[in-house]
Structures are given as structure tokens and as C-alpha cells.
Amino acid sequence: EWIGKRGQKKLREKSGLIIGCGALGATTATILVRAGISNLRIVDRDIVEISDLSRNMLFDETDVTKMMPKPLAAKKKLKRINSEVKIESIVDDVNSGNIERYAKGMDIILDGTDNLETRFLINDLSLTEKIPYVFGACVSSQGMVMNIIPGKSPCLRCFIEEVPQYGSLATCETAGVLPSIPIVIGAIQANEAIKILINNETVEKRLIFIDIEKNEFSKLKVDRREECPACRGEYEYLMRRKGTDATILCGRETVQISPPKKIHLSLEELAKRLALRGEIVVGKHLIKFAPNKEKEIIFFSDGRALIKGTGDKKIARSLYSKYIGN
């Protein structure tokens, strides 16, 4: 008996946090909701775009037209799948200033992010708060899954030491992602998460590697690294102070700007102010503003902005300060 009635009952008492609701996060969310987890918290910073529809199983064209933030669109669908699951959707950028709050009370964290900095941050938090973390990542036709069980397994930084120099690594920006791979990887992540939550003895101890181009499946033993800073108690990513931050969103020609502290932006006032300076669409949760044909800026009420049409942090920062201030 793999799950059985006992496992089902256990799962109904568990809470999970999914960070990032792209194709990976949407897949794990769907499976966990169908499996009957008690509570699912989904955090993502972006809105649904047409390019998401090629691989994201939760979204459709209506979400694109309505400019739905991903966690809200996800919640709507997931509620229809299993109304008994409590679903919290949070539109925010996960960083060192808020991750503890979002992880509070959670029994597991699932990786749906698209960058190593956030993954190292989750890894730090997993170790300090002793919450298991299921790492998952894909690029091109390949993907990986690794369970990080605090106190028992090596951690993510035992496996990957540092964030590689920009441009030295194939990312979804340069290599793209085959639509099927995040679904395969997400399914394995969800499966491992369920095993961890119900204390199944088959929890995978190795790193799983899959390449769907030639259908290669392999498992790799990861050793604890003597010099691993996180395992030695140096939580570099969790301790990092947050400043005004510009982040490139992988594969989307978009830069996110987030203020160091939460501010409250009156979207109504901002819309009035910007109406004379370009084209503007007011959504329920955001404003879409196009100062010209090449660029588009999405403003959220917490002061965050997504600058679309550029991958250059400097340009993005200057546009932000032009319309919002410093």
C-alpha cells in the first residue's frame, strides 16, 4: 500500500508552500490539490502571459486577456478541482524580507522558481526553519529534482556551490524550455512531496536527472560538501539585506523592480497621472501602462513593477524612477 487511507488522512493535515507558479508550480499545485492536501499557499510575482499557455496546465486565454496575476488565476482553477483544499494566493516577490512569513506553518516547500538566487534563499530557510524543500529545475529538454531534508540530506548548496557568472549558464532565457519537461519534473516533485509529507520510506535520497530529448533518466548521489556555507550555518541569502531591487525574469524580456519596503500605491491616482503620458489599461489588481510601442510597465499596488520589453536593469530602473520616483 503506497498511500492508503492512513496516508490520505495524514495528507489532509498538511500544508505546502509553492514558490513560483510557472509550469512547474502549476503542475505540483494541481497534483497536490487533487491528492487532497489540506492547505496550499502559492506565491508568484508575475501575471499570466500568452507564452505561459504553451506549457502551463492551469491557465487559459481568459487569464491572459484579464491580465490575471498567476496565483489568483491558479486559485480560481484549483478551487474548481477540489473545493475542500484551502488555497492562499499571494502576489509578491519572495525575498529575504518576507520568506519567513510565507513559510510559517508550512510542512513543505516546493520549488517553482526560475532562478538560483531564490533557490538558495529557499535552501537557507529550509535549513533554519527545518522545513523540507523539494528542489526542481528545468532548462531546454532537461530537468532535475532533489529532496532537501534538513538534518538528514545534503543541501542544494552542497550540490551547486555558487550562482554562476551571468551568461555562463544555459537558462530558459537562452535555451528555452520544452513544454513537456516542467510537467514531468513537476509531477516527480509533487510525488516526492507527498512521500515526505506522509513519511513514506521511499523518499528519494538521490538527485533525479531527466532528459526528454533522448529519454535519459538517471540518479546521482550528492555528497554533503565540507565547505558548504549553508550546512555550516552561514545563511548568506537569508541574511542578505534587501535594497531596491531589479531582477531579470528569465525568458520573458522583463525586469522586475521592487521597492525596499512595501509601499501603498494608489492605482487609481497613478492611472490618472499616467493617462496623459501613454496608453493605459486598468485591471482589477494592476495597471498596464505603455509609454511607447516597445515597452510596457505593469504596476502593482505594493509598489512593484514589471518592465516589459527590456532585459536591461538600468533601463528598467530609470523607467521606474521616472514614473514612480526613487
Ligand SMILES: [Zn+2]
Ligand atoms: Zn550544504
